[in-house]
Amino acid sequence: METMRAQELHSFYGKSPVIQGVSFDLEPGEFLALLGRNGVGKTTLLKSLMGLTDGCTGGLVFGESNLLSLSTSQRAKLGIAYIPQGREIIPGFTVRENILMGTFARVDGRREIPEYLFEMFPILREFIGRKGGDLSGGQQQQLAIARALAMDPKILILDEPTEGIQPNIVKQIEEAIIRLNRERGLGIILVEQNVPFARRACDRFMVLDKGRVVVSGHSKDLTDSVVEKHLTF
């Protein structure tokens, strides 16, 4: 099992450095929550891990692999799955086709859908033949998570997975993320606005401000005063 290690990571759109020297370790099976006010660079940091910004300097390794020298799809094949904000499923593909797309990043060539995905999100079994675009927002997010899991990743990177989703599905998605971490041993990097959920779910957290880490620690260190100082508006 591999550790992901970022060292003094800088990341750019054009010439502007949005991420300005971020370092962290994600041990195998660890849950890291990434917090911060709007516009501080959380999404940009996640994109940097996948090679989706204009450029990145510093160090970023996963086990023995230097991620900065690899393309996005090569990173995915190492077992790093990314679920962007806004759940980009393919609306004209069925639920089955959307999930199967995830299997194309599998290195073992298997193209079947793991059964546990349907146990986690039973609605996807029920709607297996429906077009992704006909699902509700929350169901589409479940589909996006299922598609990422179909590649059998080691790390799941999620960008505000419950934003704008109906409350009854939020709970299911939160529980699924916790179970993936605790029962299936997936490493998780989660951008989250919901502090109580982050506290409950994460092993460690980092708060970003203007592209830098301003506080980090274990979940118990995510105190009300940290929230007050760095996360309230």
Ligand SMILES: Nc1ncnc2c1ncn2[C@@H]1O[C@H](COP(=O)(O)OP(=O)(O)OP(=O)(O)O)[C@@H](O)[C@H]1O
């Ligand atoms: N594609 C882009 N090109 C240029 N600048 C960008 C791009 N995307 C984001 N930025 C800028 O980078 C900074 C960080 O944005 P980012 O989306 O990473 O923040 P965030 O913390 O994820 O915010 P939010 O919580 O609003 O999603 C902002 O100043 C934003 O304007």
